[in-house]
Amino acid sequence: MKLGVLILRVVLGALFVGHGTQKLFGWFGGHGPDATGGFFDKLGLRPGRQHAVATGVAEAGGGALLLLGLFTPLAAAGISGVMAGAIKTVHAPNGPWVTDNGYEYQLVIIAAMAAIADTGPGDVSLDHALGIEAHGPFWAIASVGAGVAAATFVIDRAQKQTQAQQAQQTSGDPASADAPARAAA
Numbered sequence: 001m002k003l004g005v006l007i008l009r010v011v012l013g014a015l016f017v018g019h020g021t022q023k024l025f026g027w028f029g030g031h032g033p034d035a036t037g038g039f040f041d042k043l044g045l046r047p048g049r050q051h052a053v054a055t056g057v058a059e060a061g062g063g064a065l066l067l068l069g070l071f072t073p074l075a076a077a078g079i080s081g082v083m084a085g086a087i088k089t090v091h092a093p094n095g096p097w098v099t100d101n102g103y104e105y106q107l108v109i110i111a112a113m114a115a116i117a118d119t120g121p122g123d124v125s126l127d128h129a130l131g132i133e134a135h136g137p138f139w140a141i142a143s144v145g146a147g148v149a150a151a152t153f154v155i156d157r158a159q160k161q162t163q164a165q166q167a168q169q170t171s172g173d174p175a176s177a178d179a180p181a182r183a184a185a
Contacts, residue, residue, distance in 0.1 A: 001122060001123045001124060002119065002120075002122035002123065005116060005119055005120070005121065005122040006122050006124050006125075008112060008115075008116060009066050009067060009069055009116060009121060009122070009125070010067060012063070012066060012079070012109070012112060013063045013064065013065075013066035013067025013068070013075075014063065014067055015063065016059045016060065016062055016063025016066065016079055017059075017060050017063035017064050017067065018063075019059045019060075019063070020055075020056045020057065020058070020059030020060025020061070020062075020063060021056070021060050022036075022056075023036045023052050023053070023055055023056030023059065024053065024056035024057070024060060033049050033052045033053050033056065034049060036048075036049075036052035036055075036056070037049030037050075037051070037052040037053075039052075040052050040055075043089045043090070044089075044158065044159040044162040044163070045089065045155065045158045045159070045162075046158060046161065046162045046165070051154075051158065054154075055082055055085070058078040058079070058081060058082050059078075059079070059082050061078060062074075062075045062076075062077075062078030062079040062082070063075075063079070065078070066079065066116070066121075068125070068126050069121030069122065069124065069125020069126050069127050069128065070121075070125070070126040070127055070130075071127070071132075072116060072117060072120065072121040072125070072127050072133070072134070072135070072139075073117050073134055073135075073139045073142065073143040074143075075113075076113035076114070076116055076117040076139075076140075076143035076144065076147070077113075077142075077143045077144070077146040077147040077150070078147065079109065079113050079147070080109075080110045080113045080114075080143060080144045080146075080147030080148060081146070081147030081148065081150045081151040082147075082151070083106040083107075083109045083110050083113075083147075084106075084110065084147060084148040084151040084152065085151035085154070085155055086103075086106050087103040087106045087107070088151065088152065088155055089155060091103035091106060110144060110147075110148075113143060113144060113147075114140040114141075114143070114144045115140070117135060117139045117140040117142075117143040117144070118135060118136060118137060118139065118140035119135060120133050120134075120135030120136075121133065121135075
């Protein structure tokens, strides 16, 4: 039995279930989908509520799968994607250190997901019990790569749509067109 992997899966899985349900239902002191959605709106991820729900599902769902040791590469991809999204939208400009609101914590979680996908969920897992355990370097790279790629795609698309909407509102708003003339007067 791989005790270390079991401990890592259970702790991270349970915490991600909690983290996701904070967004989805406001449990464990969370803000729920509306307030979390407002934060996502400010990040340029519109509609914010939809992004908050999707993130909550990825966290809670990925956490539950990880906790159970079921479809472990999928769990690793979901959690890696959320962490990559957090790095891209919030933490990257601050450098690596968590003391400066950097991406240190998120990067540790991504590394843990790669390690779990590489070693497998262990004997005490549904993957093992069902005979569907998939692990190794390919699964580690594929899981983290898929999560990062999905997060990058979704975030870039949402931010481009937000920028396009803002540009359209600015150019289509008669009051904004008159603003330079009024300022000059």
